[in-house]
Amino acid sequence: MRSAAEPAPAAPPSPGGPPVHPDDNDRSDAPGAAQTSDEAGTDPAAGGSSKLDEIIATRRAKVAELRAAGVEPYPVRFAPTSTLAELRARYPDLDPQTDTGDAATVAGRIVSIRRLGKLTFVVLREDGVDLQLFCPRAALDEASRALIGLLDVGDWLGADGEVVATKTGELSVKPATLTLLSKGLRPLPDKWHGLSDTEARFRQRELDLVVNADARRVFELRSRVLKALRVELDERGYVEVETPMLHPIPGGATARPFVTHHNALDADLYLRIAPELYLKRLIAGGMRRVYEINRSFRNEGMSTRHNPEFTMLESYEAYADYHDVMELTEALVSRAAEAALGTTSATSQGREVSLAAPYRRVTLLELVREATDRPDLDYAMEPAALREICHDHDVHVEDAWGAGKLVLELYEALVEHTLWEPTFVLDYPVEVSPLARRHRSEPEVTERFELIMVGREHANAFTELIDPADQRERFEAQARAKAAGDEEAMVVDEAYLRAMELGLPPTGGLGIGVDRLVMLLADVANIRDVILFPTLRPERAQEPGDPGTGPGTAEGQTGP
RNA sequence: GCGCCGCUAGCUCAAUUGGCAGAGCAUCCGGCUCUUAACCGGCAGGUUCGGGGUUCAAGUCCCUGGCGGCGCACCA
Numbered sequence: 001m002r003s004a005a006e007p008a009p010a011a012p013p014s015p016g017g018p019p020v021h022p023d024d025n026d027r028s029d030a031p032g033a034a035q036t037s038d039e040a041g042t043d044p045a046a047g048g049s050s051k052l053d054e055i056i057a058t059r060r061a062k063v064a065e066l067r068a069a070g071v072e073p074y075p076v077r078f079a080p081t082s083t084l085a086e087l088r089a090r091y092p093d094l095d096p097q098t099d100t101g102d103a104a105t106v107a108g109r110i111v112s113i114r115r116l117g118k119l120t121f122v123v124l125r126e127d128g129v130d131l132q133l134f135c136p137r138a139a140l141d142e143a144s145r146a147l148i149g150l151l152d153v154g155d156w157l158g159a160d161g162e163v164v165a166t167k168t169g170e171l172s173v174k175p176a177t178l179t180l181l182s183k184g185l186r187p188l189p190d191k192w193h194g195l196s197d198t199e200a201r202f203r204q205r206e207l208d209l210v211v212n213a214d215a216r217r218v219f220e221l222r223s224r225v226l227k228a229l230r231v232e233l234d235e236r237g238y239v240e241v242e243t244p245m246l247h248p249i250p251g252g253a254t255a256r257p258f259v260t261h262h263n264a265l266d267a268d269l270y271l272r273i274a275p276e277l278y279l280k281r282l283i284a285g286g287m288r289r290v291y292e293i294n295r296s297f298r299n300e301g302m303s304t305r306h307n308p309e310f311t312m313l314e315s316y317e318a319y320a321d322y323h324d325v326m327e328l329t330e331a332l333v334s335r336a337a338e339a340a341l342g343t344t345s346a347t348s349q350g351r352e353v354s355l356a357a358p359y360r361r362v363t364l365l366e367l368v369r370e371a372t373d374r375p376d377l378d379y380a381m382e383p384a385a386l387r388e389i390c391h392d393h394d395v396h397v398e399d400a401w402g403a404g405k406l407v408l409e410l411y412e413a414l415v416e417h418t419l420w421e422p423t424f425v426l427d428y429p430v431e432v433s434p435l436a437r438r439h440r441s442e443p444e445v446t447e448r449f450e451l452i453m454v455g456r457e458h459a460n461a462f463t464e465l466i467d468p469a470d471q472r473e474r475f476e477a478q479a480r481a482k483a484a485g486d487e488e489a490m491v492v493d494e495a496y497l498r499a500m501e502l503g504l505p506p507t508g509g510l511g512i513g514v515d516r517l518v519m520l521l522a523d524v525a526n527i528r529d530v531i532l533f534p535t536l537r538p539e540r541a542q543e544p545g546d547p548g549t550g551p552g553t554a555e556g557q558t559g560p
Numbered sequence: 561g562c563g564c565c566g567c568u569a570g571c572u573c574a575a576u577u578g579g580c581a582g583a584g585c586a587u588c589c590g591g592c593u594c595u596u597a598a599c600c601g602g603c604a605g606g607u608u609c610g611g612g613g614u615u616c617a618a619g620u621c622c623c624u625g626g627c628g629g630c631g632c633a634c635c636a
Binding site: 096136137138197300310513516 | 561567569570573585586588591592593594595596597598599604626629630631632634636
């Protein structure tokens with residue numbers, strides 16, 4: 001994204017004068033530059049692998065040759081009359097050797113070239129759809145005849161000609177004119193094996209998208225899921241809002257935040273771990289139904305299910321309780337499934353799962369009683385007795401944990417991964433739910449549920465705590481835990497308490513992990529497969545002091 | 561963060577017990593007017609992830625660092 005790097009975009013070939021291209025500015029052929037290294041030394045991106053250098057040098061030479069012939073290799077604009085997909089849809093099955101007489105102008109990236117003497121086949125790809133150009137030399141105008149010999153796989157190309165079907169029945173455009181739209185300098189991965197190196201796929205997603213159809217499938221599915229979630233919420237009268245990602249104090253979840261610093265304010269800020277508190281302040285302000293779909297950031301471990309930045313949907317609705325939110329959750333998940341798959345029946349890890357509403361509802365306590373075969377188990381039990389039950393099931397415990405935390409640990413260790421079909425697990429202990437309202441009839445628990453599907457948590461919701469005095473006590477308990485060393489515990493958020501003191505109506509709130517929902521629907525095992533550019537360790541910087549490969553040449557182009 | 565596995569040509573992968581670093585595709589040169597993993601002939605392409613060690617000899621064994629994958633831990 002360095003727009004300043006194009007000081008003279010699409011410079012027209014100057015009449016009479018020699019072709020000049022910006023690349024020359026950082027080449028060392030200026031008089032007096034005692035640069036003796038070969039072509040390789042001028043490419044800041046090439047580490048020293050000479051075959052790649054050779055390919056890039058060859059293609060740069062083609063750029064120069066094209067400019068010398070008056071062809072702009074990076075033109076300003078092109079106007080196709082149809083996409084490749086539209087053309088395929090318009091001519092679903094032409095008979096072999098049909099000349100339709102219809103003209104079409106198409107464009108795409110060249111993914112294959114087959115030269116058979118005076119006949120060339122070029123395969124264009126656009127938005128994942130391929131179309132062949134059937135290019136007998138005799139059909140091309142003079143400029144296109146010169147151009148076609150300089151084309152490479154990876155170039156962007158436009159073609160203007162007749163829609164035909166070849167002898168074998170392959171739908172094709174037979175161009176009279178070829179227009180180079182952008183000359184690619186780097187080779188594409190193997191046309192047959194594609195790009196399978198996972199690191200390369202994540203670091204160079206653009207390459208993954210060019211050659212791997214599955215990458216495109218996943219991200220198109222993701223887009224449909226996002227749209228479906230928005231449409232469902234919009235139809236229900238929710239307003240989409242955007243609240244800060246820079247927070248003066250982290251809140252809304254128990255997690256370790258990223259810290260950053262604002263210079264003019266001379267203040268530390270935290271990347272948000274959840275939008276929750278701001279969204280509830282909007283409810284306090286009288287916005288009846290709001291939602292936000294965007295990133296949150298947690299400075300914790302990374303895994304196949306955890307990226308440091310991830311997308312969450314949070315929604316809040318005045319007057320609602322968690323039973324209302326369950327109904328909303330069912331509608332959102334089943335609608336997302338319909339949008340993604342055309343059905344509420346999904347396959348995950350080779351196993352079916354039905355996402356059709358309604359979903360099973362069962363309390364956390366019931367599940368733990370069942371799993372431990374202890375019908376007497378209860379939040380009122382002595383913690384020592386609960387610890388013993390944990391010990392019997394090899395569940396790790398810590399001294400500071402109360403009954404609620406211990407029961408939750410049992411649930412997470414013994415039950416959660418066994419819940420395959422969508423299940424609302426209800427009524428989490430107060431101790432582990434600092435922002436949820438106490439249950440209307442069970443004092444030890446809150447009105448909170450998590451939605452478990454295929455053994456994993458996908459949503460977390462509750463009847464919100466709206467009593468400011470209760471909230472202050474919960475915050476203070478969290479602050480004590482933090483002082484005692486719990487790095488994830490919350491701090492007292494006075495701005496939020498002030499909003500609550502203004503009066504928060506009864507409110508039902510929901511959070512859905514969007515990446516995980518997409519993982520489920522796309523049936524992929526790694527969260528990095530549903531995030532276009534997942535967080536990776538930075539690539540190692542180039543060796544300092546390595547002549548000719550430092551940042552100097554690249555920076556030199558960036559202009560003022 | 562811990563454990564296990566991986567890293568060889570632009571891409572996908574080989575390389576016997578430690579014994580001359582190879583193939584296919586792509587590139588480059590030549591041929592070919594119905595191909596679609598086009599075909600035929602030829603040339604070239606290597607810091608075997610980096611550094612160190614053992615050895616007559618290291619892609620291979622040892623140490624160390626880098627990056628990635630998987631599992632565990634934590635969370636969504």
